Amino acid sequence: MEEVEEKDIELYKKALKLWGYEFQLIMFAEEFSELFKELSKTLRGKGNGVKAISEEFADVYIMLEQMEIAFNINKKSIRNMRAMKLGRLEETIEKSESLKRREQT
Numbered sequence: 001m002e003e004v005e006e007k008d009i010e011l012y013k014k015a016l017k018l019w020g021y022e023f024q025l026i027m028f029a030e031e032f033s034e035l036f037k038e039l040s041k042t043l044r045g046k047g048n049g050v051k052a053i054s055e056e057f058a059d060v061y062i063m064l065e066q067m068e069i070a071f072n073i074n075k076k077s078i079r080n081m082r083a084m085k086l087g088r089l090e091e092t093i094e095k096s097e098s099l100k101r102r103e104q105t
Contacts, residue, residue: 008065009065024066024067028060028066035056035060038053038056039053
């Protein structure tokens, strides 16, 4: 994700102050659920296309950014954790590909 602009941070803080952390956490779950629903519909051939998926992703990104503020999460710690988890994913893929190659020979 890209860096959040200062004006967006202020908007998120206003939303958190107006509706509260608990309500915004519920909204995060709701938006994530809507993304999941759209992806599920797409897998079943009943989705509304890339535009609908993009819209739901945007909602989830907005709520993720709010949750970063709500829980005072440092961007650097997220980047570090992300890098670690991507490394783990890469290792898992390499192991899986190696097993598949051995099975094919």
